[in-house]
Each structure stands twice: as C-alpha cells, then as structure tokens.
Amino acid sequence: MPLLRGRTLREAMLDGPVPWWIAAGRVRELLAGLSALHARGVLHRDVKLDNCFLVCDADRETLKLLDLGLAKVSRDDLLSR
Numbered sequence: 314m315p316l317l318r319g320r321t322l323r324e325a326m327l328d329g330p331v332p333w334w335i336a337a338g339r340v341r342e343l344l345a346g347l348s349a350l351h352a353r354g355v356l357h358r359d360v361k362l363d364n365c366f367l368v369c370d371a372d373r374e375t376l377k378l379l380d381l382g383l384a385k386v387s388r389d390d391l392l393s394r
Contacts, residue, residue: 314349315376316366317379318330318368318369319367319368319369319374319377320343320366320367321338321362321363321364321365321367322362322363322365322366322376323362323363324364325367325374328330328356339365339367339376342375342376343360343365343376345377345388346376346377346378347378348361350378350384354387355381355384355385355386356376356384356385356386356387357378357381357383357384358383358384359380359382359384360378364378364379364380365377365379366378366379366380370378
C-alpha cells in the first residue's frame with residue numbers, strides 16, 4: 314500500500330469556503346471513485362469527510378477514497394470473475 318501525503322477533506326474544509334468549481338470537481342472525483350467501485354460490485358459503506366483524502370499531484374489536489382474496511386462485495390460479482 315502506498316504512503317499518501319495530503320489531508321482529509323475535513324481538514325481542507327477548515328481552510329474556509331472554496332469556489333464552486335473546486336467543490337464541483339471534488340464531488341465529480343468522489344462520484345467517479347464510487348462509480349468505479351460499484352462497477353466492480355463493491356459498496357464502500359463508510360463515505361465521510363475523513364475517508365476522502367486530498368493528495369497533491371503536480372500542483373493539483375486529487376481526491377482518493379480511503380478505508381474500505383466496511384466495504385461489502387457482491388458475492389455474485391466474486392463468483393463471476
């Protein structure tokens with residue numbers, strides 16, 4: 314597992330309001346991550362500010378979903394692979 318350096322979305326929100334286009338971009342990244350999990354039959358089940366981690370990649374923050382400890386995997390999806 315790689316070591317991620319950054320901050321949680323909760324920590325980022327303590328900096329104050331962000332422009333709407335940045336907030337919309339973060340929501341888009343979160344939904345893309347959840348969509349990728351759902352496409353593989355995985356439900357995260359613990360989406361919260363502390364499990365959304367912002368990593369700085371080349372002068373840009375990228376949102377990563379963390380903590381799949383409560384995730385539920387579809388049994389049908391496992392059997393079909």
